[in-house]
Amino acid sequence: MQNNTNFPCQPADSRTDSRRPEDAELRKKTEPAIRQGSTEVLHSRRPEPSPTRERRKVPDQDLIPQKPSESSPPRRTEVRRNGTPRPEQAPAENPRQSSRQNGRPRQVVVGRPKSEKTEEPRRQTVVVDSPDIDAKPPKTGKTDEDKSRLTDDHNGKKDKKFYFQRPGEISTLRKMLIIVFGLLFFWCIAPAFFHIRGIGVISSSAVMLGICLTAMFWHLIDRNWTFRKTAAVSLAALVFAACVAAFSVVSGMMLKASLTAIPADRPSYTLVVLGCKAHGDQPSWMLSDRLEKAYSILRDNPKIKCVVTGGKGDDEQFTEAYVMKKFLVEKGISPDRIYTEELSQSTEENLLYSKGIIRLNGLSENIVIVTDRFHVLRARIWAEKSGFTNIYSGCCETRSYLVIGYWFREMFGLARLYIFGV
Secondary structure, three states: OOOOOOOOOHHHHHHOOOHHHHHHHHHHHHHHHHHHHOOOOOOOOOOOOOOOOOOOOHHHHHHHOOOEEEEEEEOOEEOOOOOOEEEOOOOOOOOOOOOOEEEEEEOOOOOOOOOOOOOOOOOOOOOOOOOOOOOOOOOOOOOOHHHHOOOOOOOOOEEOOOOOOOHHHOOOOHHHHHHHHHHHHHHHHHHHHOOOOHHHHHHHHHHHHHHHHHHOOOOOOOOOHHHHHHHHHHHHHHHHHHHHHHHHHHHHHHHHHHHOOOOOOOOEEEEEOOOOOOEEOOOOHHHHHHHHHHHHHHOOOOOOOEEEEEEEEEEOOOOOOHHHHHHHHHOOOOOOHHHEEEEOOOOHHHHHHHHHHHHOOOOOOOOOEEHHHHHHHHHHHHHHOOOOOOOOOOOOOOHHHHHHHHHHHHHHHHHHHHHHOO
């Protein structure tokens, strides 16, 4: 059976002629509201959800409040059946309608009933053991493992950071080297405080300080080790070992030459006292030690005679021979037993000119060289070149704070003598 009931919203071409008069009157009243764009037409409004209807539970993160946009179109007014506007009502608690906002479907949020309190979940701070690039590490002391390990940066280059090692991180051998050569350095530099400076003091102090610093900062040399550095250090070690060996051999020869004592069966001999620096008319410490040794020999042997040698230096007021004779005469030695040689400026000239004085005055050519222990070997070499055959030593002991500097100085003198012959 065909239903010919027509609704007011149907187009005119679908309408039939069998219409009630009241329907036409209702159509005239509702037609203006329909033309204005009403959102709800009679008989097309969906029923509101029942309050007892079970609501779907959603997680808390879906409860995102929606704010109406400023550019949203004005809200459309609903019209009753009789054409009067319907009053605005509060939206349902759980709307499921989808309306359009800014030309796009608005997001429908299904929330909880108002009776339940919804609180935003609190944010919890989670501590993760991950390195923070910007954070500075705590100030803690470096351990033995951290300092001994080689640290490479992103380019593969070794860390060249300079730092001192603690006493507990230094090996026992290095500690011994630091202590021994540190004390030797102060021993070698001591003559400089007494205005005694020269190549012997400078060279000995430099060697002792270099060994001490090498032992102290060996960890920096070891961590930056390369092939070139290995070759350079190996060469330096070989040179150093050769110098130590030469120093030891020459030192043994110097000690052997100083042990040639005066024989008891040769009562006839002549003392030759080698000169040294003088301060005005007074001898220096080293020269006074030589004169004390000569005085003891002359006192014990009244028949022998003596030749004192030494000219005048650029910074000296009197000749060294004059100061030496004055010292011995004041001690009680007769001036007739003392001959002076006042022209020489070196050890070679001391012995060469003494040879002429001995021959000129008819003295015994069996000589006893009075000088320091370290100086005897070089003096014997020059005495042999000057023509003396029977040579003995009457060496004196050098003062302890001067011995190392003058011992090194004598090494350079012997090296020059053997290499260049002067």
